[in-house]
Amino acid sequence: MRTLSGKRFLPWRHRAIRVDGIAYTYRPMKLSGKVAVVTGGARGIGRALCERFAAEGVRGLALADIDGNLAAQVAASVGGAGYRVDVGGEPAMRELVGRVRERFGEIDLFCSNAGIFAPGGIDTPGEDWERMFDVNFRAHLYAARAVLPPMLARGEGYLLQVVSAAGLLTQIGSAPYAVTKHAALALAEWIAVTHGDAGIKVSCVCPQGVRTRMLRGGGAATPGFLTEAALTPGEVAEAVIVGLENERFLILPHPEVADYFRRKADDYDRWIRGMRRLRRRVEEDA
Numbered sequence: 001m002r003t004l005s006g007k008r009f010l011p012w013r014h015r016a017i018r019v020d021g022i023a024y025t026y027r028p029m030k031l032s033g034k035v036a037v038v039t040g041g042a043r044g045i046g047r048a049l050c051e052r053f054a055a056e057g058v059r060g061l062a063l064a065d066i067d068g069n070l071a072a073q074v075a076a077s078v079g080g081a082g083y084r085v086d087v088g089g090e091p092a093m094r095e096l097v098g099r100v101r102e103r104f105g106e107i108d109l110f111c112s113n114a115g116i117f118a119p120g121g122i123d124t125p126g127e128d129w130e131r132m133f134d135v136n137f138r139a140h141l142y143a144a145r146a147v148l149p150p151m152l153a154r155g156e157g158y159l160l161q162v163v164s165a166a167g168l169l170t171q172i173g174s175a176p177y178a179v180t181k182h183a184a185l186a187l188a189e190w191i192a193v194t195h196g197d198a199g200i201k202v203s204c205v206c207p208q209g210v211r212t213r214m215l216r217g218g219g220a221a222t223p224g225f226l227t228e229a230a231l232t233p234g235e236v237a238e239a240v241i242v243g244l245e246n247e248r249f250l251i252l253p254h255p256e257v258a259d260y261f262r263r264k265a266d267d268y269d270r271w272i273r274g275m276r277r278l279r280r281r282v283e284e285d286a
């Protein structure tokens with residue numbers, strides 16, 4: 001029996017799976033005793049993840065948010081450390097990773113959760129496209145550049161990327177959101193394919209509507225079907241815990257997203273026709 005990461009086999013800590021008829025073992029991700037970083041941890045999904053990670057018994061928890069005061073408050077309530085960071089800048093992300101490693105030691109799990117939404121089509125001003133790319137995509141790249149080298153040296157580490165169903169499907173009413181979330185997913189896939197054999201785990205959380213400031217802030221631009229089926233941030237955090245334990249690349253708090261994604265792959269043209277109908281309905285309801 002070999003291990004997926006090529007590490008020594010510790011039977012009591014491993015689970016067995018079969019891939020293409022070959023038996024492998026892997027060690028399920030347990031958060032207890034680990035060091036985790038969550039960006040955008042002051043509100044919404046990020047905050048729920050921090051609360052849940054604290055309840056799971058992480059040893060070190062760092063919250064990074066552009067709202068430094070709120071990050072400090074939430075950190076105090078969950079027994080973590082709060083940092084004011086704009087994730088859209090590489091030097092700031094490097095500094096964050098350095099400060100967390102100094103304080104808690106090696107980072108086991110880095111969660112890139114901070115994200116922004118704005119409605120708009122292809123004529124969205126260039127600086128707004130750039131800002132969306134910075135926060136929704138480049139922040140994931142900067143985090144990976146900072147944390148992957150030490151993780152690769154240790155032969156283990158977890159990247160948890162909060163993306164969106166928009167990264168698998170699309171976002172009616174926002175071209176920059178759809179495009180930047182696809183980019184984030186593409187990077188996560190690439191890292192999983194390239195560094196999985198070296199012990200790096202990657203999961204992408206792809207929810208539809210979640211009851212947070214982001215969904216409320218979308219106002220009229222938010223399609224009604226997203227608000228109607230919206231989950232609470234706590235429900236998303238629960239799905240993440242299960243997804244991490246099972247080391248699933250895709251974590252789908254709304255399971256129906258798997259069907260939509262399958263239908264898109266099965267017949268792209270039919271899917272686009274269906275999405276056009278949905279867009280017309282959304283515009284009529286607005």
Ligand SMILES: NC(=O)c1ccc[n+]([C@@H]2O[C@H](COP(=O)([O-])OP(=O)(O)OC[C@H]3O[C@@H](n4cnc5c(N)ncnc54)[C@H](O)[C@@H]3O)[C@@H](O)[C@H]2O)c1
Pocket residue numbers: 039040041042043044045046064065066067085086087088113114115116135162163164165206207208209210211212213214215
């Ligand atoms: N709410 C939804 O319906 C929904 C659905 C799918 C995916 N998502 C994704 O989930 C993630 C979290 O969103 P949310 O709904 O909790 O939003 P939210 O607005 O409630 O919280 C986002 C947090 O990120 C922080 N943040 C924003 N820009 C930042 C920056 N540049 N640097 C550091 N921190 C920054 C904010 O201060 C806030 O605390 C985002 O990536 C979002 O795209 C949300």
